[in-house]
Amino acid sequence: MTHTGDGTRGSATRGQVMALGLLSAGIALLAKWHEGPVFWCGALLGIAGIGGYFAQFDTPRGVAQWFLAAVGFCMVFMFGLQLLIGVFS
Known part of the structure; x- marks a missing residue:
């Protein structure tokens, strides 16, 4: 039995870019x-x-991908901050 689903992905995938776009x-x-x-x-x-x-x-x-994950982590924090400002204002 062979396993072919474990390829190395060096660049960003379409789903990763879309997730960051939605956050943005x-x-x-x-x-x-x-x-x-x-x-x-x-x-x-x-x-x-x-x-x-x-x-x-x-x-x-x-x-x-690690760089995009770090940028996304900061964006998640910023979204949470903006949401709290909006809810409590």
Whole structure:
């Protein structure tokens, strides 16, 4: 029996880029609007980005993926901060 699913991925995958894009969109919306439906749309985008982040960066391989995982970790923190500012303001 052979195992072919364990190839080395050096660059970012499409799912990783999409997760970071969703986080970025959520942060951008929450930074501008602190109430209303746009705020909740940004919150949903960010939550989808966080879910994608944890699904896509479970085992980063290579320098590029580790760098994107670190950037994504900072973006998760920033999203959480923006969400708390919006909820408590």
